[in-house]
Amino acid sequence: VTKIIEIDSEHIDKNKLNIAAEAIKEGKIVAFPTETVYGLGANALNSAAVERIFEAKGRPSDNPLIVHIADKEEVYELTESISEKAVALMDKLWPGPLTLVFRKSSIIPSIITAGLNTVAIRMPEHPVARELIRLSGIPVAAPSANVSGKPSTTTAQHVLQDLDGKIEMIVDAGSSRVGLESTVLDMTVEPPMLLRPGGVTPEQIEEIIGHIEIDKTILERLNIDNVPKCPGMKYKHYSPKAHVTLIRSRNMDNQVKKILDLAKNKRQEGKKVGVCATDQTINRYGGYEVLSMGNRDKPETIAANLFSILREFDDMGIEVILAETVDEDGVGLAIMNRMIKAAGYDIIQAD
Numbered sequence: 001v002t003k004i005i006e007i008d009s010e011h012i013d014k015n016k017l018n019i020a021a022e023a024i025k026e027g028k029i030v031a032f033p034t035e036t037v038y039g040l041g042a043n044a045l046n047s048a049a050v051e052r053i054f055e056a057k058g059r060p061s062d063n064p065l066i067v068h069i070a071d072k073e074e075v076y077e078l079t080e081s082i083s084e085k086a087v088a089l090m091d092k093l094w095p096g097p098l099t100l101v102f103r104k105s106s107i108i109p110s111i112i113t114a115g116l117n118t119v120a121i122r123m124p125e126h127p128v129a130r131e132l133i134r135l136s137g138i139p140v141a142a143p144s145a146n147v148s149g150k151p152s153t154t155t156a157q158h159v160l161q162d163l164d165g166k167i168e169m170i171v172d173a174g175s176s177r178v179g180l181e182s183t184v185l186d187m188t189v190e191p192p193m194l195l196r197p198g199g200v201t202p203e204q205i206e207e208i209i210g211h212i213e214i215d216k217t218i219l220e221r222l223n224i225d226n227v228p229k230c231p232g233m234k235y236k237h238y239s240p241k242a243h244v245t246l247i248r249s250r251n252m253d254n255q256v257k258k259i260l261d262l263a264k265n266k267r268q269e270g271k272k273v274g275v276c277a278t279d280q281t282i283n284r285y286g287g288y289e290v291l292s293m294g295n296r297d298k299p300e301t302i303a304a305n306l307f308s309i310l311r312e313f314d315d316m317g318i319e320v321i322l323a324e325t326v327d328e329d330g331v332g333l334a335i336m337n338r339m340i341k342a343a344g345y346d347i348i349q350a351d
């Protein structure tokens, strides 16, 4: 049985949190809150413990894990060399939702990096995450705390839905603020390369270190207007049980009209349809199950809700989700990256 430990972020009970820290030290795996999503943590210096993370998640062993630290100084013993640009980013954006990829030092077990000679490191901002890492006194390897392929978890309840009985403990400190995973930036190449858009935007990074490259697989997919159906399970990620289709247009009214058309067809086929809308459009889908991702003018609200809404549609027994899209600037790039993957690239252009 998975044990739940509730911690108040504003008044951290260190004695209580220490139970989780001891578990990590002993090689057990513990889910814990971060400002992005919940993580599934283990002692990063213990290969056997790290192996259990892969098992619990059903994660393919060729997908490397992020190492989480409590203090900036810890980065030096885990890596070979740190560029000036990396130092500048660490100064300005750590702690926070930014993961940096460096050449790894020999103390990092190869199971964490899936055999790569680089390691991804992040210093989370969430006070409970930092205190937990500090109390355990070791770097903590942690992927998102979900079953592989499903949407990441932003509450302890979601972690329990996915991993009950498979992990020792969950530290519950309420909902994650950002709602999407950290930005992953490869610092081993010049210019640095964005591998995964996330809580920190490319604009914020470029303001500090100038131009960065953006991994083509993020952009190519986003720039294609009429993408055919999902090329294969290989690309599926962040997926609820329902089939997700994105309806894309810069024009909100066209999106709504197209979704209403498709919803009608799907319902006639006997499917249970859910509409993934925004605060601006939620009232326009009368007669259908509809949830709002958040406010289009405040994309951070959409980031915060996206994964939990996908899970809510599953709880409602929805079979087909028709989802609006948002602009791709700022945190919108990360939102659209996750939505496109959740949809397995099933995107329909509304105009």
Ligand code: TXA
Pocket (backbone or CB within 6 Å): 034, 036, 037, 038, 039, 040, 063, 064, 065, 066, 097, 099, 101, 113, 116, 118, 119, 120, 122, 142, 143, 144, 145, 180, 181, 182, 183, 184, 195, 196
């Ligand atoms: O916000 C987050 O980053 C959350 C919280 C728990 O910190 N963690 C997270 O971990 O999202 P995960 O394992 O779900 O995603 C880690 C991503 C994967 O896409 C992985 O391929 C990439 O980081 N990654 C890890 N190590 C890498 C490396 N050495 N080089 C390139 N990419 C790496």
Ligand code: MG
Pocket (backbone or CB within 6 Å): 143, 144, 152
């Ligand atoms: Mg993940």
